[in-house]
Amino acid sequence: MIELISKLEKLSLELVQKQDYLYKVEVKKEQLESLLLSFLNEFGYITLDSINCRDDLEEGNFVITYCLLTPKRDHVVMVQTSIERENASLPSIHTFWPQAEIMEREMHEMFGVDFPGHPTLIDFALEYWDNIPPLRRDFDTLQYVNDMNPFRGQRDDALDAKVEMKKKREAKKAAKLKAEQEAAAKAELETQNNPSQEVQNEE
Amino acid sequence: MMESGFHGCDLDDSLKCKLEESGTQNTHSVMEKAAAWFRSRSIFVVAYGTGCGAIEMPPTFTSRYDAERMGVVGVATPRQADLIILSGYLAYKTLRRVIRTYEQMQKPKYIITLGSCPINGGMYWDSYNTIKKLDDYLPVDVSVVGCMPRPEAVIDGFSLLQKRIKNGEKAGWEKYDENLDFYKKNQKRVLGNHVDPSYETDWYNLENGSEV
Amino acid sequence: MNSIFLLLNLLPILFLYQFGGDLHVSLSLTKEFTLSLSQTPLGTFFAYLSLISFLLVTIAQKSKKTSFSYYALQFLLSIAMLAIVLAGDFITFFIGWEIMTWSSYFLISKSSDIDTKSLQKYILFSLASAFSLIAGMVIAYSFANSFDFNVIQNSFHTMPFNIKVALIVLFSLSFFTKAGVIGLHYWVVDTYSKAPDLFSSILSAVMSKMGIYGLFLVYGHLVGYAELKDMFGVILNGTDFGYVLGWIGVITSIIATFKAITQDEVKRLLAYSSIAQLGYIIAVIGMGTSFGVAGAMYHTLIHTIIKLLLFINVAAIVAQTGKNKFSELGGLIYRTPVSFVMLLIGIIALAGMPPLGGFASKFMLYNAAIDSKFALILVGMLFSGAASFLYCYKLVYGIYLGHPTSKDLETQKEVPISYLIPQVILALLLVATGAFPGAFIKVINPILIEFSLNTIPYTSMGVMQSAVGNFNGLFIISAFVVIFVFILLLIWRIKSKAKNNLNRFDISYCGEVPSKNTQLHYGYGFGTDLYRIKFVNAILKRSSSPFYEALATQTKKTAGLLSRMYYGNIHNTMIIILLFFSALYFIGVN
């Protein structure tokens, strides 16, 4: 790990420990490709675990995180970069890790990030999607859903759940109260009847 | 049973589908009645495992609950099937395949849905990619509710369907034929103009001038 | 031009019909050498078979642009074959054989996609066949002092045993090469597949039968089946010799059948199928029983008809579409329906299915094996027959069924009528032989008498008699038609409406929508299962070509070594010449 830190220092990058197994290094978009390549070839991080994307709508950029693992699987290094939301594009790394192809494809579909040089940037899970990519935060899911898939209307004999629950709860409370009262009355009655018995028992 | 609902759906009134609640007798002659009886005794199922309900079907058809004793048998292809079981939520992508599979089935044909999702979206009510009301797009004959319904409930659904077939009640496929405009319009609304050629109802798409 | 040669081709048939029956002509050149034609029932049968085949192929050639030289060579070839089958002595036979070899060589070289290697293969094997024939001839002459068949036949039993064996082996090798027995089939597939399309039909249907004629001539006529039995002894109920030949034939048939299934080129499949079918004939030809000869004769007839039909059909399709591979063809059924039906009849007969003539010939073959009690050979033949269903289906599926693999196949038209006329005639012949399987027995019986074997019982045209049971072809075919029509009407009347689906993409495809780019034709997939079966894989991965390639390389090396003598060091050459002459001298002294 110290070795890695020193190597990254040569590239003027800083490795930050987030948790006991989790490290993070932030990098600029221009440096990203060469850094990932050196992670793969020089530092021995041969597994690309995932590529994640976070939409920082307020700051106007996407934060992309590449999670990398060594064969030991004892820690994760996150290589993080941020790109502009407008015309977002990243170099494709499917030549480094083949599994990146499908991850990038998904990211392209869900966030609209472009990957120049990617061989199969076609539909992944959705088909013929022509709206804003659905996981962007400016995509109003609720609005879209209400437009496309309106709720089923009520039945004529349908009951309002809130009212009914309130009624039910009150009825329950009342029943409970009644039961308590009855129990108390019963106990009282018993204490009135029993003293003689107690006395007998003592005897 | 469930009411057919078209609330919140901005369609022309003329296109609104009038789905009868239940049983106008549709069989008249003795032959038709006999055929209806045989149809009710033998139902070939293509089990379309959408969503989580797919896991309920193996116990339904195997030793524990054994739907075969009612004449309900699984088949592999829609061409041979009478019944399609849709066992859970339907994404748009799945819906496209389901419509195609349904239209490839030979008449008479029926649909059973399992679970809440095909009725009202269930827990996927706010998904950007899942339909909420299946009966807007395809004529559902029997909805078995529950999340998920147990095999007992599924078998109850089968016997309900059998009873309806035996009585000669108007089935979903007849409604589909009569109200094709309604169904096609709804399908188009969620699937866009990219409706795959289904061949069964291609003439419809051509008449409306959309690209096939 | 076509009509001229059509008439020209008719002439020998008319000639044979008019003057035939008992044709004996001879022309003495010197005292020893006489050219003679002498007609036997066997020769007559083969003569009609080849001449009618030539006639039908010439009809098919009408719509194909063909040069004068092509027609002339083909006519020459037909005359050469007539000379072979009518020959009364070995000189005439050999002249005919050589003209056949050379004229067919030039005809094959006229093909557009022929290469030098295939041509060389063909001519080398043909020459090898001719050399072995001439060697046999000379040996026979040295003992009989004549080339005349009858003289050789009469003096054969006086020859020493090893000479008899040598003669039989030499002649057999020569004719096996022509028929394409496995091991000697190296030339067959390339030649058949690369020859001009219509000429392939002649090669497969007629020219390979000249090998069969030769075998009949040697075993039945020159040697005689009785002599074969005396020479080699008896195993079970047949001859030892027949048993060996039986296994050769069955192995040929099984190997060629499996090879045929895995071919992608249509004509290569047909070539292998041709080898396999000739394997059946060779399996029974040596059995020395009436049924053996009858089976071989019957299958000769049926195979000629089938192969003419199939090759003409394929030639028409290749001419129409310009494609000759299963992976490039497909889906032609509704574009060329008549061709489809013709091919269908052809493959039903090829598979040996009951209502058509194919079954009659198969039945005769099996009877021959039962008659000799060659049970395992029979099982082998049945097994190869079961495997042949696969290539029969591949043939019809790859070309006509399934999906068109390219756009231009979707707009094909029916093939020209000149291709269809011979096909229809041949298909009717197959139906006729299926309905009247007994009719051909009348042709076979004189040949059996010629070979001094018992005749086969004949009751009526429709019934085929045999030692172990008989069948009524007329009844089977009429029962088939009646039941077929009955069920068809029954199905027709059922209310369930058959909706004709004209869009070929409307198939159940797991909910997906196949598009124009989806590979839906299964032409590639045929035969891949076979590679995973151990026994079949062992057959398929072996080939005769490494052996012959190595032989060719070794021959070249030896020749190179010898040729060094001429352009190497002059002193060495001188030494060799000196040594040679001194050796001669010493031999002379001794």
Added chain:
Amino acid sequence: MIFQIILLIMLAYVVGFIYMGLYRNITARIQGRYGPTVYQTFYDSIKLFSKKNSVSYGWMFYLGPVIMATGAVLTLILVPVFSDSDFLRSVTTQGNLFLLLYLMVLGPLGNALAVGTGGNPFGVMGVVRGLTRLIGLELPFYIAVVGLIIASNSSDIVHIIDLQKTTGLNILVHPFLFIAAMISMVGFFGASPFDIPGAPQEVYSGPRTEFSGKFLALLMSQGSIFAFAKLVLIIDLFLGGADSLWMLVIKTFAIFITIIFIGIVYGRYKVEQAVDFLMKIPTLIGVIGLVRIIWFG
């Protein structure tokens, strides 16, 4: 004669359907299920005949199932059903055992044409698997049949039945041939372990993928007729035929139940495994029986 043929077809239809129903019922019972009624296949068939429409891909597709049914019916009428009666004797003497061997394949091959016309690659895949399996499946059966023909010196089935009265039943005289034939028969009935061509999990329903409505019903009907014909053929060859209806039912049922019990306990072979197996053990058993007949019989 026509009346007799129709009677026979109806008998085969009913018995065949009940056997197919029993097949499903017994299978279910062995698997610990209640199972359908024995009439279930009959219901299925009527239901499929009464479908409102059925899809067709042109005339060859239409004719394919008809050819298959024709093959089945022709096989049925050429197999002698009752040994000691003149029932259809004039018809059965027109054919022989070799003819039956080929007729049994005629139907599937005819149907294969329809499958090819349908244009579904899964269907063709199933056909090719079926034909590949046939290579292995026919081999032991051919050996058994050839052995019987040579042993009784006749390919006439009536003669083979009559001979068994003097020599004893073939199942006892030639047990090896019987075993070889029975293993093949398991495959001919489409039972495990040789049921790869139409395996729903692998090739989507195999050759029957595109068939619907009345075509599927026809295929099912011919299947049950054909099954009956095959059972009768086996009892003719090995169990000395049947001289009454009761014997026919008992003997065919015995063979049938054996096939079910073999089929139910095995998993499914891949096509190459099936052919490999069939070319080894059953073929070896058959060859032993054959050699015994030729050289020691």
